Structure formats: C-alpha cells, structure tokens
Amino acid sequence: MSTTVDTAAARPAAGATRTRAEGRPLGAWLLALPLALVLGVFLVIPIIMLIVVSFLDYNSVQILWSFVLSNYQEALGSAVTWETFAVTIKYAAITWAITLFLGFWLSYFLAFEVRGTTWQMGLFLVCSIPFLTSNIIRTISWIPALGRNGIVNSVLLHFHIIHQPLTFLLYSQFAIILAFVHLNTLFMVTPIFNSMMRIDRTLIEAARDNGAGFWQTIWNVVLPLSKTGIGIGTIFVITLVMGDFVSVSIMGGGQSASVGIMIQNEMSQLQYPAAAANAVILLAIVLIMVFLILRVVDIRKEL
Amino acid sequence: MTKKTILDRRGLLKGAAAVAGVAAGSGAVTGFPMIWAQNIKNVTLRQFGTGVSNLNDIATRCKADTGITISMTAMDTDAAAIRAITQPNSYDVADIEYFTVKKVFPTGRLQPLDIKKIKYYDEIVPLFKDGKVTPTASVGQGTAPCKVSYVEGANSTKFAPSPTEWMTLIPTIYNADTLGIRPDLVGKPIRHWKELVDPSFKGKAAIINIPGIGIMDAAMTIESLGLWKYGDKGNMTKPEIDKTIKFLIEQKKAGQFRAFWKSFEESVDLMASGEVVIQSMWSPAVTAVRSKGIPCVFQPLEEGYRGWGGGLGIAKHLKGLERDAAYEYINWYLSGWTGAYLNRQGYYSAVLTTAKKYMSANEWGYWMEGKPATAPIMSPQGQQIAKAGDVRDGGSYYDRIGHIACWNSVMDNDRYLIQKWNEFSVA
Structure with a gap:
C-alpha cells in the first residue's frame, strides 16, 4: 500500500524539482536517490529480466538462450x-x-x-x-x-x-x-x-x-x-x-x-x-x- | 557382517561418546580411512525432497546413529524438481522421485552413485534393477524406476537400459497408489477405476491436480470404462492427450468433481470432512484419515495400481569428506531403522531384509505379508490405525507391488500436456 502511495507521491515531487532545479540540483538528486535505488533494484531490473526471459526458448528442463516469439504466439x-x-x-x-x-x-x-x-x-x-x-x-x-x-x-x-x-x-x-x-x-x-x-x-x-x-x-x-x-x-x-x-x-x-x-x-x-x-x-x-x-x-x- | 554391525550399533547407542565409535566402526566396515570417519560426525548435509520422507524423526535418528547432521527441507513434488534443476548448489543430497530423475539427471546436476560403496546394494529389491518384482511380473507402463536407475559411467548423464555400476539414485521408498474411498458413504462395493466417474458419486469425487499424475488416473478410469486403450499411459501421444482432456472436461462440466487437490493435507481434509467419498489418494493420507477415527480404505482395483518410487541422489558439487558422509548416510538409510519407519506408514522400503529386523512379527505380517494383525497396529507417531484381526488394503507386498499397471511419468509431450491441463482447469 505504502509503495503505491510513495510512487504516486514521487511524481509530483519530481515535477516540483524540475521547477526549482536551477536552485539546488544536487540536493534534489540525492533526495531522490534512495527511492530510485530501491525501485531500480527491486522493480525495474526484475521487470526487465521478466521481459527478457519471456522472449527465450525452453525445453522441459531449462531455458535456451535463443530469441523467439513463440511464447507470445502460443x-x-x-x-x-x-x-x-x-x-x-x-x-x-x-x-x-x-x-x-x-x-x-x-x-x-x-x-x-x-x-x-x-x-x-x-x-x-x-x-x-x-x-x-x-x-x-x-x-x-x-x-x-x-x-x-x-x-x-x-x-x-x-x-x-x-x-x-x-x-x-x-x-x-x-x-x-x-x-x-x-x-x-x-x-x-x-x-x-x-x-x-x-x-x-x-x-x-x-x-x-x-x-x-x-x-x-x-x-x-x-x-x-x-x-x-x-x-x-x-x-x-x-x-x-x-x-x-x-x-x-x-x-x-x-x-x-x-x-x-x-x-x-x-x-x-x-x-x-x-x-x-x-x-x-x-x-x-x-x-x-x-x-x-x-x-x-x-x-x-x-x- | 551386516548383522553384526547393527548389533554393534544397538549396543553402542547408550552413551554420547559411543557416537564417534559407531562412525569409526562403520567406517572400518566400508573401508573409509579412519580420520575421515571420525570427522564425519561434524558434517552437515543439506537435503531436500517431498514431504513423504523428509521427516525430522529420520534426521534425529541419523544424528544419533552416525553423527551426521541432516538438515531437511520438505516441499511438494513440482517444487522439488525445480529445486533440483535450478539451484544445484543449494543442496547436497536430493530426495526425489524417479520420474523427476528423468528430467533432472540429463542436466548433469547430480553425480552417478558407485554401487560398490553401497553396503546393501545386493539386497535392494529387483524392482529398481531389472524392474521385476517376481520373475513373471511385468514392468508396467510409464517411467518405471528401472528405466532411469542406471547411467553408463561415472561421469555419464545417459541412462543405461540395463544395470551398470553407476546408479542415478539409491532407491529408498516406493508404493502402489490407488483410489481412496469412504466405505461408510459410497454405499456399494468399489472394484474398478471407472467408479471415479460413476454418476452416483456426482459432486463427491476428486482427482489430483498435478498434470502428469492426474492424467494417469484419468487414463486408468477411461480404460476401465472400456472407452479406448492407450499405447502407453505414461507416454501419451498428442491425440491421446486431447481425447483424455476432453473426457475430463466433460466430467467436470457435468459436475462430477468436487475439487482437485494438490497437497497431501488437502486430500486428507476432503476425505475426512465428507466433501468427497472417492478420490485419488496417497497411502499415508488414508492412514491420516483413519487415525482421526474416520473409516477410509485404500481400495485395490482390478485394473491395477499407479506406482511411484523415490531415492537419494548426490549433488554434482559434493566431494571428499562430504561425499563420504553422504554415502555413509545412504548406507545408514538402508540399514533398517528408516525402512521399518517407512513400512509402518504404508510405503515400502528398498531393502526389505534390514527393515524386517526392526519390525515385530505382527507388524511384518500386517504390512508386508497381508496377514491379519494379531495385535493393534500403530503408526510411527503412536496412533492406532488398525485393530487385531484387520488386514491391510490390497494385501501383501507381492499382491500390491506386483500389480502396478503404470508408473508416475514425465511424458515426451510434457509441454503439450501442461497446455491442455490448463485448458481443463479453465473449463
């Protein structure tokens, strides 16, 4: 629950940063860094992996490293x-x-x-x-x-x-x-x-x-x-x-x-x-x- | 010599100091260098496997007898297969089923086991060697253990069609599964698999929701109804899978099934609560229902049983002292106490001769020979599960294991089966 609220909250905050960016850009970046790291490691990277794997082939025991569309076609x-x-x-x-x-x-x-x-x-x-x-x-x-x-x-x-x-x-x-x-x-x-x-x-x-x-x-x-x-x-x-x-x-x-x-x-x-x-x-x-x-x-x- | 070792163990178990002595003593028997055998008691082996045999009682007893610490993780059949393949460094000993081996071994995650280091190799039942319980018995369809028991060499991942010196798993446990029924609620004698879809049990039947096993129970039912025959129930063709799933969907739409269960506990609850009166079941689940005081029979059927077997394998990465400890653990496993423990739950142990020494004549007669119990039969947890005069469902070892029609399997059309099974789930 709190993550969704946080993400939603992060957006207006980012907008506000842009308007005030000239004043103190470094501080704003630092403030955004922890959340960006958490979201990057636990959300963005796993989703990228998920998408990559969804395009790979497989047999009955393992993933095969070749790009296919068959998973989506099937x-x-x-x-x-x-x-x-x-x-x-x-x-x-x-x-x-x-x-x-x-x-x-x-x-x-x-x-x-x-x-x-x-x-x-x-x-x-x-x-x-x-x-x-x-x-x-x-x-x-x-x-x-x-x-x-x-x-x-x-x-x-x-x-x-x-x-x-x-x-x-x-x-x-x-x-x-x-x-x-x-x-x-x-x-x-x-x-x-x-x-x-x-x-x-x-x-x-x-x-x-x-x-x-x-x-x-x-x-x-x-x-x-x-x-x-x-x-x-x-x-x-x-x-x-x-x-x-x-x-x-x-x-x-x-x-x-x-x-x-x-x-x-x-x-x-x-x-x-x-x-x-x-x-x-x-x-x-x-x-x-x-x-x-x-x-x-x-x-x-x-x- | 074997017998003497066991007597030594019993005698020596009295003091904590004796533990080291046992390890040293058995080390001498198997020819391990002394220094390793003494160190074995400090070894911890990580084992995972299905709930049927990953029991703390076994780990506790193993620690007392050999000094080896076994840290056990119990999971369901599917999760165990995934673990075996995807996390090969997370375990030392794999306690898995033979149909899982068909998937796991070709990936090279396990190492072949040297039968020369297995003390009781000669006494392992022939089921796991040439597949024949008796010289005349047939092997049965599907992934029979003997088809994936051996590989061609010490570093091979290729299954050998006949016994070699290298085994994939050392067998420990197996059984013949059939339908469980509530004799008080079915209201008529049950003798065939086709009763599973009998209209009088509409809304009161269940099957197991593991695709490779559930479809086999369906196939047994279909053959029993006389609808058609399969070439190999354990390795169906695509048209056979289509027809079978179509049959299951028709039954589901007609409201025949109350539920599809996935875990041991679910099957016990369905039966004990009376939601279901006839369903796919496992032997200890029947025992669990009975120990609640509710009548439940593991009904032998004329078309035969669906068999399964499991054993212990060693991870590829294991070597040196740890590997010796793993062999020592396996030798201990087959030395009788565990075999008797498993037999008392309604399974069978791979080495019957040693297990017999740990069972009373009454227990042996009831569980293995199909004789009426001469005194109450207790579960390993101490609950009464049969009274004097009762006979085991299905009778003797040879009557049950000798009538396995089909083994749990991985089919060549595995991927197709999963797609079709999903279709059945949605329908």
Whole structure:
C-alpha cells in the first residue's frame, strides 16, 4: 500500500524539482536517490529480466538462450489464455463492485454518522483486526464454515430451512468471490474513509440548506469528493484480484482458473519463459486498467 | 557382517561418546580411512525432497546413529524438481522421485552413485534393477524406476537400459497408489477405476491436480470404462492427450468433481470432512484419515495400481569428506531403522531384509505379508490405525507391488500436456 502511495507521491515531487532545479540540483538528486535505488533494484531490473526471459526458448528442463516469439504466439493464439483472462477480469469486476458498495457505505458511516475522532479511529481500527493474520489463513478458515458438513449447512439443516446441504457454498465461484470480498474490502474502506474525512462539513450543511435530500447530497457532494479515494481503492482491489492465485485455488477447490494459477502451473513445470510471457501480458493489462482509472480520477489532487 | 554391525550399533547407542565409535566402526566396515570417519560426525548435509520422507524423526535418528547432521527441507513434488534443476548448489543430497530423475539427471546436476560403496546394494529389491518384482511380473507402463536407475559411467548423464555400476539414485521408498474411498458413504462395493466417474458419486469425487499424475488416473478410469486403450499411459501421444482432456472436461462440466487437490493435507481434509467419498489418494493420507477415527480404505482395483518410487541422489558439487558422509548416510538409510519407519506408514522400503529386523512379527505380517494383525497396529507417531484381526488394503507386498499397471511419468509431450491441463482447469 505504502509503495503505491510513495510512487504516486514521487511524481509530483519530481515535477516540483524540475521547477526549482536551477536552485539546488544536487540536493534534489540525492533526495531522490534512495527511492530510485530501491525501485531500480527491486522493480525495474526484475521487470526487465521478466521481459527478457519471456522472449527465450525452453525445453522441459531449462531455458535456451535463443530469441523467439513463440511464447507470445502460443499464449495469445490460445483460447485458453483468453478464457483465463476473461474469468480473472470477471472476478475482479464482481469483487470491485461489491467492495466498492461495502467500502463506500462503511466509510460513510464512519465519517459522517459516528461522532468524535476517537470513536471514528477506534472503529476504523476494528475494521483492520482481521488483517492481523495472513491472507491464506483468512481464506482457509472459510472452509470449515462453508463445507458440505460445515457450520452454515449444519445450522440451516438444523432449523429445517434446507433439506439438502448446499454445495455451492464451497469450491465454487461464490466461494471465490466471498473470499475476495472478505480479503479486499478494507483496501476500499481505507482510502474512501480518508477522502471522506477531508470533506468540509459545511458543504454538507450547505447542500441541506439548499434543500438537497439525502440521496442528492450523496450523489452531488459526497460521491464527487470521495472520487480520489474510490480511485485508489479501485487500483488496490483490481491489482490484488488480478494477480491472485492462492484464494482462487483454495476456495475454488482447484476447479477454477485465474491468470495467477496459469502462471504458477507453468512455473511448476519449469516453463519459465511461458510463465514470463503470461506475466508480461498480465502486467500490461493491469497497467492499462490503472491508466484508465487515473484518466477518470486525478489521484494527485488528494496528495 | 551386516548383522553384526547393527548389533554393534544397538549396543553402542547408550552413551554420547559411543557416537564417534559407531562412525569409526562403520567406517572400518566400508573401508573409509579412519580420520575421515571420525570427522564425519561434524558434517552437515543439506537435503531436500517431498514431504513423504523428509521427516525430522529420520534426521534425529541419523544424528544419533552416525553423527551426521541432516538438515531437511520438505516441499511438494513440482517444487522439488525445480529445486533440483535450478539451484544445484543449494543442496547436497536430493530426495526425489524417479520420474523427476528423468528430467533432472540429463542436466548433469547430480553425480552417478558407485554401487560398490553401497553396503546393501545386493539386497535392494529387483524392482529398481531389472524392474521385476517376481520373475513373471511385468514392468508396467510409464517411467518405471528401472528405466532411469542406471547411467553408463561415472561421469555419464545417459541412462543405461540395463544395470551398470553407476546408479542415478539409491532407491529408498516406493508404493502402489490407488483410489481412496469412504466405505461408510459410497454405499456399494468399489472394484474398478471407472467408479471415479460413476454418476452416483456426482459432486463427491476428486482427482489430483498435478498434470502428469492426474492424467494417469484419468487414463486408468477411461480404460476401465472400456472407452479406448492407450499405447502407453505414461507416454501419451498428442491425440491421446486431447481425447483424455476432453473426457475430463466433460466430467467436470457435468459436475462430477468436487475439487482437485494438490497437497497431501488437502486430500486428507476432503476425505475426512465428507466433501468427497472417492478420490485419488496417497497411502499415508488414508492412514491420516483413519487415525482421526474416520473409516477410509485404500481400495485395490482390478485394473491395477499407479506406482511411484523415490531415492537419494548426490549433488554434482559434493566431494571428499562430504561425499563420504553422504554415502555413509545412504548406507545408514538402508540399514533398517528408516525402512521399518517407512513400512509402518504404508510405503515400502528398498531393502526389505534390514527393515524386517526392526519390525515385530505382527507388524511384518500386517504390512508386508497381508496377514491379519494379531495385535493393534500403530503408526510411527503412536496412533492406532488398525485393530487385531484387520488386514491391510490390497494385501501383501507381492499382491500390491506386483500389480502396478503404470508408473508416475514425465511424458515426451510434457509441454503439450501442461497446455491442455490448463485448458481443463479453465473449463
């Protein structure tokens, strides 16, 4: 989370440096150096390696040093790749819609309904309690709840609400989406809450004084002013879901695919160049998505 | 002589000072110079391999018996193959499966093992030498261990078709896998692989999600249904892979499968929770379900078993004292205690004669001879897994190992298989 914010923050800083560059160029360069080094070593170089490997040939045990396009031809020419990307984007879209709805109203409640900063921050911290354990544990802990003989089915059967255990609860698309929503809602709540806390309360009063109803105020005042938070939350949720492979494989019971699982399968069979090609395609698609989001929402405004 | 060494070890194990004595004593037996044998107790060997045999109990016992420290890393089958090939300097001893060897050995990451230094070489079961459990048994399709057991020379990476003096791995463990079932929930006798896709188990079946192994279980099912026969299930042609994947996709779309599992624990949970009543399974997973008090049978099927085997290999970079320690470790591994430990989990050890000395007559009868237990059978962890009168699923060693229809494999069309398996995952 912080890295994205930092990168986003680095850009306006760089712009500012340019205008003031004549004054003290060396100091500015030195200040930018640590971040540049970290990003260079841990981001730029690995991505360059990824791209290089994606153009290499391979056999069943090793990478062969010859330049080929076959990895991309095989990936893009196969209906499986397109279907996998379609499924992954579908998960991302559904998860995004649900987390946005939840995130918006949770934040609204925290920002406008709860009185006093202490309570607001206290309740906000409560939202983050599930994040004290790891992603995988939070995902796995759904299994005993949702299984054929799990808690949910036992309770429903006990009260004669159903007569056969519901099997769609686990190892299904429902289960995958449920886990994604559970894992990612906080990433939506945090930035939206942050945006909403900055909304000048007098604007709400002004809207009310001018005769705006509740929904009019939400639509014309709160929503536009929360746009940056929604944009940041969207980037978090989309990138996390697009790259996931653990939740899909645990909650889907291995029956569903995602781009991450496809890449993992290829890596486990030592097909690194094929995996790299798919990773580059995934990276390109996610970057295009982020670019589109940034076109709609000016994130810098908030920072 | 062999027997005497073991008696010596047992007697000497009482004091810490005795450890050095054992190392020195066994050093004398194998003809190592004394000074090295005494140093061996300071050696640490880094070993990686699959969870089935990378057990701390083995490392602890090895330290006590030989003084050699084994630092173990357990990983899944795929990850082990990757490690063997891509990080050859990160390990000294590789505990890998024979079908992995087919991939690893030609890359030159491991060194051939000199059978003259293997104390129990003559007693290693013939399965790993000429491939025949009994003179009349057939070898089985796929990557049978005997096909990749030997190379042509001390520096060769080329597999030899018949025994030479240089082995790729020293075999340690193997088994015959089949379907696991919940006898209380299936409601009818299960005798054929085709029951995996029986409509009465709709939404209650599972298969393993490792392409090379999962497709073999599918092939066993298809042959059992009588749909078609394969030339070699362990090395399918592209049209055969296409047909098999098409069959799997049809079954998946019809809702036959509840899940596809990848790890040992997942298979145990699926079975123990009742999500699944029939699935691909491993022997110790069946044991794990049973030790929870839940009935589970490793069901023998008329079409035969899917076999696999593993062993210890030595990294190319290992030499001098470390290499001697690795040989010493392998000789210790085959000397009985570990063999008995593995046999008690439902696997088989490569040298049966030494393992027998560490097992009671009751245990030997139950696990190896298919006889009814005369007293409760305990797992190595001390949980009861069979009561007096019970018989092992599938019966005796010869009944099980003698009926392996196909071995875990790496196919020539490996790359194509992975693409098609991804298609199955998405469907």
